[in-house]
Amino acid sequence: MDNSIEIENLTKIYGGNIKAVDNVTLKIGRGQVYGLLGQNGAGKTTLIKMLTGILKPTSGTAKIAGFDLNKDALKIRQITGVVPQDFTTDADLSGYENLKLVADLYGVPKKEAEERIETLLNMVDLYDVKNRRVSAYSGGMRKRLELICGLINTPEVLFLDEPTLGLDVTTRSNLWKYIKSIRDEFKITIILTSHYLDEVDALSDRLSIMDHGKIIVSGTSDELKKSLKGDIITLRVKNDSEEKIVENFKDAIEVKKMEMGDIRMKVNNSDVVLPELMKYLASNNISPESISIRKPSLDEVFIEYTGKHIDSEQKDYAKMMGFKQR
Numbered sequence: 001m002d003n004s005i006e007i008e009n010l011t012k013i014y015g016g017n018i019k020a021v022d023n024v025t026l027k028i029g030r031g032q033v034y035g036l037l038g039q040n041g042a043g044k045t046t047l048i049k050m051l052t053g054i055l056k057p058t059s060g061t062a063k064i065a066g067f068d069l070n071k072d073a074l075k076i077r078q079i080t081g082v083v084p085q086d087f088t089t090d091a092d093l094s095g096y097e098n099l100k101l102v103a104d105l106y107g108v109p110k111k112e113a114e115e116r117i118e119t120l121l122n123m124v125d126l127y128d129v130k131n132r133r134v135s136a137y138s139g140g141m142r143k144r145l146e147l148i149c150g151l152i153n154t155p156e157v158l159f160l161d162e163p164t165l166g167l168d169v170t171t172r173s174n175l176w177k178y179i180k181s182i183r184d185e186f187k188i189t190i191i192l193t194s195h196y197l198d199e200v201d202a203l204s205d206r207l208s209i210m211d212h213g214k215i216i217v218s219g220t221s222d223e224l225k226k227s228l229k230g231d232i233i234t235l236r237v238k239n240d241s242e243e244k245i246v247e248n249f250k251d252a253i254e255v256k257k258m259e260m261g262d263i264r265m266k267v268n269n270s271d272v273v274l275p276e277l278m279k280y281l282a283s284n285n286i287s288p289e290s291i292s293i294r295k296p297s298l299d300e301v302f303i304e305y306t307g308k309h310i311d312s313e314q315k316d317y318a319k320m321m322g323f324k325q326r
């Protein structure tokens with residue numbers, strides 16, 4: 001497949017010792033939605049900033065639509081669109097005025113800009129409110145406006161950094177509809193960073209899991225789920241019983257104590273192991289607080305490859321506390 005992005009050994013070290021992006025090598029095919037999944041602090045934003053020419057890499061290189069990051073940063077800025085995490089639109093201006101401003105910044109000729117703005121506003125169902133001040137938009141409407149601001153220069157590659165961060169569940173899935181229609185209509189490459197598993201699952205053709213600045217694993221969501229092989233039993237018991245259970249079931253494909261007191265057991269066949277487990281708990285007078293069986297999900301994939309939960313809620317709260325709104 002024709003690649004839209006080719007990254008080679010890209011590294012960013014902040015202040016001499018914070019390795020935010022660590023030797024990333026990755027190829028991203030043209031016309032795909034590519035998900036970068038990782039906890040806050042995994043290095044996703046830093047990677048995007050380098051790929052859009054905003055931040056200079058410490059070492060390594062990348063080509064965006066054939067342009068070299070270290071030589072053609074200006075050109076890269078012209079052919080990419082970025083929708084950052086924080087709002088960039090001006091709340092005191094109308095939706096239309098914001099779009100016009102961005103079009104002017106990119107030097108889009110007047111007539112072309114008018115046509116493009118109209119098409120984009122219709123695409124995300126904002127045409128009827130185009131003259132309303134952005135301060136009167138809902139969070140979802142404003143995000144839709146931000147989304148099309150990133151498309152004004154008809155980019156070859158669109159970067160969406162946590163596009164639905166802080167939005168409620170309904171608004172988030174509503175926004176997914178628009179992201180899908182952008183992909184289908186414009187046939188551009190979309191790089192999407194997110195710490196929402198369902199979002200990356202629903203939107204990405206392929207994805208990479210990032211952790212501590214590194215790409216841990218890449219593939220389609222199905223490939224990654226299939227790579228897990230086996231059912232997952234998650235069990236929560238009182239603390240002093242955990243070690244005994246882990247020891248007793250050490251012949252499972254994998255058994256380990258997780259953070260928050262869970263025991264995670266990967267087994268070939270949960271239909272066989274579950275009755276054994278229940279028998280063991282009963283005969284040892286251990287009453288489980290909770291027990292669940294799951295076929296591999298993207299959540300399990302994340303745990304398998306990073307050794308931890310993605311823990312969205314806590315991070316959302318942290319994010320919301322510092323969420324910039326004008």
Ligand SMILES: Nc1ncnc2c1ncn2[C@@H]1O[C@H](COP(=O)(O)OP(=O)(O)OP(=O)(O)O)[C@@H](O)[C@H]1O
Pocket residue numbers: 014015018019020038039040041042043044045046047162
């Ligand atoms: N300007 C900066 N100076 C110093 N350290 C930074 C800077 N920007 C980011 N970092 C650090 O680099 C690491 C990666 O941050 P980055 O923002 O790229 O992660 P992320 O996965 O995008 O998370 P988030 O979604 O919170 O932005 C973190 O440890 C972060 O604290």
